[in-house]
Structure formats: C-alpha cells, structure tokens
Amino acid sequence: MLDAARALFAHRGYAAVTMDDVAAAVGVTKPLLYTYFGNKERLYVACMEPAGDALTRTVVEAVEGAASYDEAVEKGIHAFFGFVDGDRDAWRVLFDETAPAGGEVARHVSETRERLAGLVAAARLGALPPEQRERQAVEVEAIATAVLGAAEALARWWLRTDSLTAAQVADLLITNLRAR
Numbered sequence: 001m002l003d004a005a006r007a008l009f010a011h012r013g014y015a016a017v018t019m020d021d022v023a024a025a026v027g028v029t030k031p032l033l034y035t036y037f038g039n040k041e042r043l044y045v046a047c048m049e050p051a052g053d054a055l056t057r058t059v060v061e062a063v064e065g066a067a068s069y070d071e072a073v074e075k076g077i078h079a080f081f082g083f084v085d086g087d088r089d090a091w092r093v094l095f096d097e098t099a100p101a102g103g104e105v106a107r108h109v110s111e112t113r114e115r116l117a118g119l120v121a122a123a124r125l126g127a128l129p130p131e132q133r134e135r136q137a138v139e140v141e142a143i144a145t146a147v148l149g150a151a152e153a154l155a156r157w158w159l160r161t162d163s164l165t166a167a168q169v170a171d172l173l174i175t176n177l178r179a180r
Contacts, residue, residue, distance in 0.1 A: 001026050001036065006047040010089035014044055014105070015098035041104050044093075048105070051090035052112035058083045059119055069127035073177065076119060077151060078170045084155050085166035091159070095152060113148060120144035147177065 004025040008017045019040055023030040037043040062079030066072035084091045094112060099105045121144035125133050128140075151173060158169045 001028070001033070002047055002050075005043055006051075006089060006093055009044060009047055009096065010092040013092075013098035014040075014096050014100070019043070041100065044099065045104050045108050047093050048108050048112075051087070051094045052108065052115075054087070054090060055080070055083050055094065056112065056115045056119075059116060063119060063123060066123065069123050070178070072123035073120065073147070074174050076123070077174055078167065080116075080151055081155065081158075081166040081170040084159070088159065091155065095156075113145075117141070117144040117148045120147050150177075 001022075005017075005022045008021055008025055012021075017040075019030050019033050022043065023033050026033075033043065037046060059076050059079045062075040063072040066075055094109065099109065121137075121140050124140045124144065125137065128136060154169060154173055158164060158166075164172065
C-alpha cells in the first residue's frame with residue numbers, strides 16, 4: 001500500500017491525490033485504507049517517515065569521521081544530492097510544495113529539516129574553540145538553516161531543469177558557500 005501511495009504522491013503531489021486514487025492503485029477499498037491509516041494525512045506521513053529517516057541516515061553516515069567543518073559540509077552536501085538523485089520519489093514526498101502547511105505532515109517536514117540543519121550546526125559548532133560555541137550558537141543555527149534552505153531550493157531547480165549531475169550541483173553549492 002505504501003509503495004503505491006508514495007508513487008502517487010511523488011508523481012502527482014499531495015494535493016492532487018485522493019484516497020480513492022490510492023485505493024484504486026492498490027486494489028483495495030477506500031474504507032480499508034481508512035482502517036489502516038485513518039486519513040490521507042496519516043497515509044502521507046507513513047510515506048514520508050521512511051524517506052526522512054533515509055535522508056537523515058545518508059547524511060549522518062557521510063559526515064561521520066569528517067576531519068573538519070568544511071569536509072563535513074562537503075560530504076553532507078554530496079550525500080544530500082546523491083540521495084535526491086538516487087530516490088527522487090522520496091525527495092518529492094518529503095518536500096512536496098502542495099503538502100499541507102500545518103498539521104502532522106508539516107510537523108514531520110519540519111522535524112526532518114531540523115535534524116538536517118542540526119547536523120550542519122553540530123559540525124560547525126564542533127569546529128569552533130569551546131569558548132566560542134555558546135556565544136556563536138544562534139548564528140551557527142541560522143546559517144545551518146540557510147545552508148539547508150539553499151540545498152532544498154537548488155535541488156528543486158536541479159530536478160526541474162536536469163541541467164547538471166548530482167555531483168556537479170553539489171559542487172556548485174559547495175563552491176558558492178566557500179566564496180563567503
């Protein structure tokens with residue numbers, strides 16, 4: 001059920017998919033879907049959670065053992081775009097612009113973003129001398145959020161244009177971050 005629902009959500013967007021569509025794709029009745037998931041939002045969350053966990057795991061594994069902040073950011077960005085390239089449906093479900101701006105779906109999107117931004121912030125704070133960490137924590141969090149936002153926006157552009165490879169688009173972002 002989840003594979004069929006995820007494919008529909010990824011290709012048509014949350015707003016365009018109905019429970020009738022999912023039931024027809026799966027070959028079950030709509031009441032059975034409601035029995036399992038309760039509503040469309042919970043079905044969507046069930047499709048999102050594995051994607052968010054996989055993206056986070058991919059980035060965490062990539063940055064583990066990085067010797068510096070710059071290396072962690074570089075590896076993390078390459079992992080991020082590699083994930084998007086390897087599972088475009090997961091990306092589309094995670095960051096679907098037609099998904100509700102509130103409720104359980106929005107909360108899960110926010111949690112995924114916070115986990116990823118937290119990875120960037122932790123790498124940056126870890127690279128600072130201990131006496132500077134507390135004083136710079138707010139700024140580091142702000143910049144980590146901006147880096148993630150830039151990666152998301154660039155991923156949307158890249159998937160729309162298909163102009164570069166995953167590695168090229170990752171390098172484009174990394175190069176421009178270094179040009180600070």
